[in-house]
Amino acid sequence: TYVVVENCIKCKYMDCVEVCPVDCFYEGANMLVIHPDECIDCGVCEPECPAEAIKPDTEPGLAQWLTLNAEYSQVWPNVTVKRDSETDAKEFDGKPNKFNDFFS
Numbered sequence: 268t269y270v271v272v273e274n275c276i277k278c279k280y281m282d283c284v285e286v287c288p289v290d291c292f293y294e295g296a297n298m299l300v301i302h303p304d305e306c307i308d309c310g311v312c313e314p315e316c317p318a319e320a321i322k323p324d325t326e327p328g329l330a331q332w333l334t335l336n337a338e339y340s341q342v343w344p345n346v347t348v349k350r351d352s353e354t355d356a357k358e359f360d361g362k363p364n365k366f367n368d369f370f371s
């Protein structure tokens with residue numbers, strides 16, 4: 268499965284939702300997540316993310332994000348249509364330790 272990681276937070280460019288063939292992205296206030304049971308591992312979303320915030324779960328060190336994607340994809344609403352990203356998205360792109368902003 269693929270997983271959305273930290274750099275999505277407060278960037279939320281949403282290019283990913285347009286290319287997913289199975290519509291398995293779910294939307295929170297500050298980031299999107301992928302439903303691990305619905306993702307068919309096609310990989311087309313990975314290069315579409317301008318923030319490079321989508322990774323295959325075969326990459327090491329993603330445990331926290333795998334848990335977060337699994338949890339919140341069951342709670343947040345499904346999203347299939349891209350909207351404009353936040354006006355300050357670029358300001359947050361690449362910012363370290365964005366997890367602190369997750370619930371802000």
Ligand code: SF4
Pocket residue numbers: 268269286287288289290291292301305306307308309310311312313
């Ligand atoms: Fe959707 Fe494919 Fe990305 Fe999985 S890898 S989230 S199925 S686009």
Ligand code: F3S
Pocket residue numbers: 271274275276278279280281282283284298299315316317318319320321
């Ligand atoms: Fe986030 Fe990248 Fe999608 S920033 S919303 S994972 S295009």
